[in-house]
Structure formats: C-alpha cells, structure tokens
Amino acid sequence: MNKQDIKIGVIGLGYVGLPVLSLFSQKYDCWGIDNDVLRVEALKSGTDTRKCQSNEELSQALRLSYITSDWSDLGQCNVYIIAVPTPVDKENLPDITHLEEVCKAVGNILSRNNIVIFESTVYPGTTDEICIPILEKTSGLVVNKDFSVAYSPERINVGDKIHQLDNVPKIVSASNQQALELVADLYGSVINAEVVRASNIKVAEAAKMYENVQRDVLIALANQYSDYCREEGIDIQEVTDCAATKWNFSNVRPGLVGGHCIGVDAYYLLKRSTQKKVDLPLVITARSINENKALQVSNRITAYAQSIRIDTKKIKILILGFSYKANTPDIRNTMIATIVKSLYGTFEIVDCFDPLVDNYEVELRYGIHMLNPDQLQLDKYDIIVKAVNHDVFDNFIGALPIMVDLNVFL
Amino acid sequence: MNKQDIKIGVIGLGYVGLPVLSLFSQKYDCWGIDNDVLRVEALKSGTDTRKCQSNEELSQALRLSYITSDWSDLGQCNVYIIAVPTPVDKENLPDITHLEEVCKAVGNILSRNNIVIFESTVYPGTTDEICIPILEKTSGLVVNKDFSVAYSPERINVGDKIHQLDNVPKIVSASNQQALELVADLYGSVINAEVVRASNIKVAEAAKMYENVQRDVLIALANQYSDYCREEGIDIQEVTDCAATKWNFSNVRPGLVGGHCIGVDAYYLLKRSTQKKVDLPLVITARSINENKALQVSNRITAYAQSIRIDTKKIKILILGFSYKANTPDIRNTMIATIVKSLYGTFEIVDCFDPLVDNYEVELRYGIHMLNPDQLQLDKYDIIVKAVNHDVFDNFIGALPIMVDLNVFL
Numbered sequence: 001m002n003k004q005d006i007k008i009g010v011i012g013l014g015y016v017g018l019p020v021l022s023l024f025s026q027k028y029d030c031w032g033i034d035n036d037v038l039r040v041e042a043l044k045s046g047t048d049t050r051k052c053q054s055n056e057e058l059s060q061a062l063r064l065s066y067i068t069s070d071w072s073d074l075g076q077c078n079v080y081i082i083a084v085p086t087p088v089d090k091e092n093l094p095d096i097t098h099l100e101e102v103c104k105a106v107g108n109i110l111s112r113n114n115i116v117i118f119e120s121t122v123y124p125g126t127t128d129e130i131c132i133p134i135l136e137k138t139s140g141l142v143v144n145k146d147f148s149v150a151y152s153p154e155r156i157n158v159g160d161k162i163h164q165l166d167n168v169p170k171i172v173s174a175s176n177q178q179a180l181e182l183v184a185d186l187y188g189s190v191i192n193a194e195v196v197r198a199s200n201i202k203v204a205e206a207a208k209m210y211e212n213v214q215r216d217v218l219i220a221l222a223n224q225y226s227d228y229c230r231e232e233g234i235d236i237q238e239v240t241d242c243a244a245t246k247w248n249f250s251n252v253r254p255g256l257v258g259g260h261c262i263g264v265d266a267y268y269l270l271k272r273s274t275q276k277k278v279d280l281p282l283v284i285t286a287r288s289i290n291e292n293k294a295l296q297v298s299n300r301i302t303a304y305a306q307s308i309r310i311d312t313k314k315i316k317i318l319i320l321g322f323s324y325k326a327n328t329p330d331i332r333n334t335m336i337a338t339i340v341k342s343l344y345g346t347f348e349i350v351d352c353f354d355p356l357v358d359n360y361e362v363e364l365r366y367g368i369h370m371l372n373p374d375q376l377q378l379d380k381y382d383i384i385v386k387a388v389n390h391d392v393f394d395n396f397i398g399a400l401p402i403m404v405d406l407n408v409f410l
Numbered sequence: 411m412n413k414q415d416i417k418i419g420v421i422g423l424g425y426v427g428l429p430v431l432s433l434f435s436q437k438y439d440c441w442g443i444d445n446d447v448l449r450v451e452a453l454k455s456g457t458d459t460r461k462c463q464s465n466e467e468l469s470q471a472l473r474l475s476y477i478t479s480d481w482s483d484l485g486q487c488n489v490y491i492i493a494v495p496t497p498v499d500k501e502n503l504p505d506i507t508h509l510e511e512v513c514k515a516v517g518n519i520l521s522r523n524n525i526v527i528f529e530s531t532v533y534p535g536t537t538d539e540i541c542i543p544i545l546e547k548t549s550g551l552v553v554n555k556d557f558s559v560a561y562s563p564e565r566i567n568v569g570d571k572i573h574q575l576d577n578v579p580k581i582v583s584a585s586n587q588q589a590l591e592l593v594a595d596l597y598g599s600v601i602n603a604e605v606v607r608a609s610n611i612k613v614a615e616a617a618k619m620y621e622n623v624q625r626d627v628l629i630a631l632a633n634q635y636s637d638y639c640r641e642e643g644i645d646i647q648e649v650t651d652c653a654a655t656k657w658n659f660s661n662v663r664p665g666l667v668g669g670h671c672i673g674v675d676a677y678y679l680l681k682r683s684t685q686k687k688v689d690l691p692l693v694i695t696a697r698s699i700n701e702n703k704a705l706q707v708s709n710r711i712t713a714y715a716q717s718i719r720i721d722t723k724k725i726k727i728l729i730l731g732f733s734y735k736a737n738t739p740d741i742r743n744t745m746i747a748t749i750v751k752s753l754y755g756t757f758e759i760v761d762c763f764d765p766l767v768d769n770y771e772v773e774l775r776y777g778i779h780m781l782n783p784d785q786l787q788l789d790k791y792d793i794i795v796k797a798v799n800h801d802v803f804d805n806f807i808g809a810l811p812i813m814v815d816l817n818v819f820l
Binding site: 124125155163168169171194196198199200202203204206207208210211213214215217218220221224225227228229231232233234235238239240241242243245246247248249250269273276277278279280281282283285286289 | 534535565573578579581604606608609610612613614616617618620621623624625627628630631634635637638639641642643644645648649650651652653655656657658659660679683686687688689690691692693695696699
C-alpha cells in the first residue's frame with residue numbers, strides 16, 4: 001500500500017478517535033464516523049461538548065476530513081482505526097458490545113488488502129479471539145491472507161496538556177510482519193515520539209492493561225498510606241513530596257479513581273485472569289480500596305461538617321466540580337456522583353456545580369441535578385468543597401474562606 | 411556549632427555507615443565505630459569483606475578518620491550519625507535492639523549541644539518514642555534543651571554504581587529548627603544533590619517507609635503479572651519494555667525480594683499500622699506474594715529439569731550466585747537460600763557457587779555449603795541456573811549452553 005493511496009476511516013469520534021482523526025487528517029485522506037448522530041451533527045457545526053481538543057484542532061480536522069454517521073460513506077477506506085469505548089457494565093464486567101458491533105460494521109465493508117487497527121483498551125486475547133473472528137465471518141475474508149489486523153493501544157490522557165497523542169511513544173503490533181511495518185510507518189509519519197513494535201498483538205494488549213492496572217494499584221497504595229498518615233498526624237502530601245525525591249519512587253497521590261481507563265481496565269484484566277486461573281489479589285484489593293474511597297471521603301466530609309455544626313441538617317454544602325478529573329467534561333464513572341448521593345439526606349442542602357460538564361447528561365446518567373451558572377449563590381453555603389481542580393474555578397470563583405479542598409478528605 | 415568545630419562519630423560501619431564515614435571524613439574530623447571487633451580490625455588493615463565501597467574510598471577513609479570499637483575513643487565527638495541495622499526477627503517482627511543499644515552507648519557519652527542523627531530505617535515514631543527517651547534517660551540530658559536529634563533516612567542502593575550517597579537527594583528532619591538547619595548544612599556540604607527538609611522527624615521516617623513499601627508492592631505486582639503473562643504465553647519482560655515507554659509507568663521487573671530493605675521495611679510499617687489500627691491489605695498481600703516467590707521459582711526449576719530428564723534424582727544442578735542481588739556480597743535475607751534448600755533432595759547434586767560472598771558466613775547463617783573456586787567443575791552439571799547476575803560471572807564463566815537465567819522462572 002503506497003502512502004498516497006492510504007485512505008483512513010476512524011471509527012468512534014470520542015476522547016480517542018477525534019484526536020486520532022485530527023492528527024491523521026493532516027497527512028492522509030480521512031473519514032470519521034460515529035454512530036451517535038447528534039454528536040456527529042454537533043461536531044460538524046464545530047461544537048465538541050467533550051472538549052477532546054482545541055477549537056483550532058477541531059476546525060482543522062473538519063476542514064481536512066469528512067465526518068459522518070453513515071457507514072456507506074466509508075467505502076473508499078483501506079485502513080480502519082477503531083477507537084470505540086470499552087466500558088464495564090453494572091456488575092463491573094467488560095462490555096465489549098460497541099467493539100463487536102463495530103467489527104461487524106467494518107466486516108461488512110472490508111475489502112482485500114485492508115488493515116483494521118484497534119486502539120480500544122481490551123484484555124489480552126480480545127483482538128485475536130473476538131475481533132478477528134467477527135471480521136472474518138462478516139467479510140468472508142481471511143486474516144493475513146486477505147486483510148490484516150493491528151493493535152495500537154491509545155494512551156490519551158484526558159485533560160493533560162503535556163502528554164499528547166503526537167509526543168508520547170506509540171506501541172504497535174499486528175497480525176503479520178508486513179502489516180506491522182506498515183502500521184509502524186503510518187503512526188511514525190504523524191507522531192514525534194518512538195514507535196514501539198511489540199512482537200504480537202497480545203503483548204501490546206497486555207502492556208496497556210499493565211500500565212493502567214499498575215496505576216490503579218499505586219493510587220490504592222497512596223490511598224491506604226494516606227489513611228495511615230492520618231492516624232500518625234502527618235500529611236501524606238508532604239510525605240509523598242519527600243519520597244518523590246528518590247530516583248525510583250513513583251510520584252502518585254491519593255485520589256478518586258474514576259473515568260474510562262484506570263478504574264475500568266482492572267475489571268477487564270480480572271475477567272481474563274480468572275478464565276486463565278491466575279489469582280491477582282493485589283489487583284482485586286486495589287480495586288476495592290479505590291471503589292470504597294468515595295464513601296470514605298463523604299464520611300470525612302460529614303465529620304468535618306459536624307466539627308463546624310453538630311446538627312448537619314442545618315448545613316448547606318456546595319460541591320464544586322463533577323467530572324472524574326480536572327479540566328475535562330468527562331463524567332464517566334466519576335466518584336463525585338457517589339459522594340454527592342451519599343451526602344443527600346445528611347445536609348439541609350447539597351448542591352453541585354461544574355461549568356464544564358453537560359448538566360443534562362449528569363441528570364440523565366446519575367439522576368443528580370446540577371446548578372446552572374445563574375443559580376449559583378456562593379454566599380448561601382456553610383461549606384464549599386472543591387472536589388475537582390478545574391482551572392476555570394481559579395478565575396470564576398477564586399479562593400473563599402469556607403472553601404475546602406477535597407484533598408484533605410482523601 | 412561552627413563548621414571547624416564539628417567532630418563526627420559514625421556508629422555502625424556497614425553498608426550505610428562506611429560510605430557515610432568516607433564521605434564526611436573528606437571535610438570533617440571523623441571517628442568510626444563498630445561493635446564488631448573483627449570487622450574493625452579487617453577495615454583497619456584495608457579489607458572490606460562487604461565491599462561497601464571501592465578500595466580507594468576505603469583507604470581514603472582510613473587515612474582521614476579514626477576507626478575503632480572502643481566507645482571511649484569517641485569522647486571528642488559532638489555530632490553522632492547512627493547507621494546500625496534494623497532487621498526483623500524470625501517472626502518477621504522489627505528487631506531494634508541494635509538501635510536501642512547504640513542509643514544507650516551514645517547517651518553515656520552525650521554532652522550538651524551535641525546532635526544525634528539517625529540514618530537507620532525505622533517505623534514512624536521510633537525516633538521520638540524510643541530513641542529520644544533512651545538518650546535522655548542514659549545521658550540525664552533533655553532533648554531540645556541540652557541536645558538535639560535528627561533523622562535522615564539512608565538511601566544507599568547496594569551494588570548500584572549510579573545512585574550514590576553523594577548524588578541522591580537527602581531528606582533531613584530534626585527535633586528543632588536550629589538543628590534542622592545545622593544538619594541540612596552538614597549534609598549539604600558533602601552531597602551534590604538536593605537536601606530536602608521535612609517538617610518533622612515522623613514525616614521523614616514515613617517517607618522512607620513509603621519508598622520501600624511502594625517498591626515491594628510494585629515488585630509483587632510484577633511477580634503476579636508475570637504469572638499471568640506465563641499463562642497467556644507472552645513474555646513479561648517484553649510486556650514491561652512496552653509499558654515502560656509510557657511516561658508514568660514504573661519500570662519494575664519481577665524478582666526475588668531479599669536484602670535488608672525492601673523485604674524488611676514492610677514488616678516495620680505493618681507492626682506500627684496494626685498498633686494504629688489501620689489496615690494495609692495491599693502491603694500484606696505484596697509481602698506474601700514476594701515471600702512465596704522463591705518456592706515458586708524452585709518449583710519451576712524442578713519442572714524445567716523434568717522436561718530435560720523425568721528422573722530428577724539423576725540430575726546435577728549448579729546455582730550460580732547466592733547474594734540477594736547482583737554485584738554485592740550481601741547475603742541478608744537472600745531468597746537463593748530458600749531456593750537451594752528446597753531443591754535439596756530433588757536432585758542428585760545441588761551445588762552453589764558465588765565468588766563474592768563469604769562462604770563461611772553462608773554456612774553459619776544458612777547451613778548451606780558453598781563451593782570454593784577450586785572445587786568448581788562446570789562440565790559436571792546437567793543444568794546451571796544463573797541466579798544472580800554478578801558482572802564477574804561474565805568473565806569468569808561466560809555463556810554456557812546448559813546455563814539458564816533465573817529470570818525465566820520468575
């Protein structure tokens with residue numbers, strides 16, 4: 001496949017797919033598709049409610065590529081990059097239905113010599129054992145004979161302005177050597193960082209799992225050590241600052257683990273490791289610590305409130321920030337939802353405000369009513385908890401005497 | 411205390427104390443003391459069986475300082491730096507008797523305006539609750555009125571030629587602000603890295619604990635993930651190489667956790683956290699995984715041997731390397747002892763050879779008979795396991811077809 005012949009279809013235009021489309025469209029003919037018709041219409045009009053990238057990047061991507069929700073528009077593509085969500089269900093079991101559906105849709109339009117690249121995070125074996133069979137069955141083609149498959153795990157860090165798609169090393173793996181070289185060259189042509197070739201797809205899948213599971217374990221340890229430091233009467237932040245001056249200490253802070261990655265991927269791994277009959281008690285324990293952190297925080301908020309006024313039923317509290325981390329509107333698996341819900345009933349008023357999130361989406365997904373900017377009356381509260389450290393709060397609200405940083409409850 | 415008046419007594423001349431003495435003796439009048447008379451005599455004659463530093467550094471330290479095992483020689487000192495071992499006993503409970511004894515001995519010679527600096531790793535609270543009361547009781551002096559106490563955790567990494575005492579940031583803490591500044595200046599005058607001031611002694615103690623416990627947890631996770639990768643038929647080393655290209659991944663490999671630090675400190679923390687009624691299940695689980703690793707490795711060696719010859723009773727095996735890690739003669743808590751002992755009886759011959767360790771000490775401590783160099787006949791074995799990656803093995807033995815790296819069993 002010659003470089004000038006490459007026509008890329010990016011499937012899924014969310015936190016991963018949109019930056020991918022934006023980057024590749026600078027050098028290649030690109031199509032972007034998302035099944036969410038409303039999102040596609042919004043993107044086309046230049047509005048990205050998820051703020052996956054800057055307005056300039058979005059308008060550039062719109063100028064250089066074709067965005068659609070109609071699969072028949074992708075007929076010319078010969079390279080597909082799949083970046084659909086791989087969440088967990090209510091029982092914390094992997095839900096790969098998006099991935100399976102997209103494999104069917106791509107299989108339907110797949111032609112000879114095409115390459116299908118997966119970027120979604122999955123447990124090792126998913127690409128070989130689930131995705132490839134669906135592609136083969138739907139297309140009637142045979143992998144490595146008629147088409148190739150690659151896996152290149154996304155490392156998008158939502159809200160991170162330093163580590164971007166184009167400056168972070170990219171792991172690539174493929175079903176055959178020729179495809180590996182092609183995919184490595186493809187990514188190498190748009191990113192300014194190392195392209196790391198894994199010897200097979202499972203290695204690349206396992207590397208991504210390891211990255212996120214290690215982080216989950218490190219945050220869980222920080223959360224536990226924070227509990228310990230609290231009993232010693234010392235500050236976990238200062239202790240961590242000191243320890244972080246050692247060359248091999250991982251500078252991880254206590255925190256709420258939400259979002260689409262760290263808190264989710266461990267469940268993917270655990271499903272697979274259970275099938276493989278390998279016990280991973282550290283991973284299970286870490287999950288349980290991080291899952292329980294939100295309730296621990298809300299108990300500490302209540303205790304703090306009681307130290308101000310015994311009868312918490314007369315206390316009005318405002319939670320500032322709702323997304324799962326700073327400077328993103330992403331509300332997937334946000335632990336603030338758990339905190340807010342568990343505070344209902346304890347206080348006279350529990351309000352929540354986040355100028356970045358889509359209030360309607362919060363209501364729909366969590367049943368939590370968010371304040372609109374015109375409803376915000378900061379002077380009516382007894383306690384304001386700054387739960388998420390959005391930059392906008394600095395200008396919008398500033399420092400208030402009754403404001404407490406959520407960090408003190410971690 | 412003026413700089414020219416400072417006279418330093420370094421107590422404990424092992425892996426930590428000897429480099430400390432060596433460094434400070436370049437700028438200050440120094441005395442070094444160790445209760446082990448034989449070790450002191452050997453050091454005086456220029457022999458350091460523990461190879462804590464280069465011969466040049468040792469001879470320089472000998473030229474510039476006075477080494478003794480007689481406490482009355484330390485009468486002129488006004489700064490004491492305590493670097494004695496803090497091991498665990500057979501039940502994995504902290505054994506701080508060395509520390510307590512040294513506190514008594516220092517208390518006996520302590521004078522007004524002296525400073526006592528602890529470098530030994532201890533659980534938070536040890537300095538305030540155990541060391542200071544002993545110093546006060548034995549000396550009849552009062553802390554912060556008559557004398558001061560400081561804590562600066564050692565970060566010596568045995569066998570590491572890059573991270574040395576003088577180029578790694580040093581945490582300092584003290585019982586009062588004046589002592590903190592003096593101790594910070596003192597370390598700052600001999601090291602070429604940041605001096606990090608902790609706001610109190612407990613913070614510095616807790617930082618050191620956190621460093622080593624985090625590492626124990628990370629290695630335990632690597633050990634578990636290695637088990638998982640084995641079931642997937644992929645190589646944990648390659649998976650880790652890939653993951654390590656992410657900016658915040660901690661590049662930790664599976665391994666045996668032995669020695670005086672990582673494997674021990676968690677037990678110090680656990681004793682204290684239990685007293686404080688804080689559960690640390692991640693730390694407990696990590697310890698148990700790493701403690702069990704040696705037996706897992708020996709089972710895998712046996713399985714490997716059976717793949718060569720079903721009747722392992724006819725197999726002769728050599729274990730190369732015995733110390734707890736590469737390029738050190740340090741045999742404290744080496745997991746190789748567990749592996750060797752568990753292989754006895756399974757094979758016709760289980761031999762062990764390590765040119766760096768003191769064979770007599772191994773016999774005494776572990777009841778394991780080590781080969782002398784003149785007894786080594788490499789061609790008589792069916793399997794040679796390179797258990798420790800000493801540089802000397804490269805020249806001495808080289809690569810042999812029957813040699814297997816221990817890594818493949820991790």
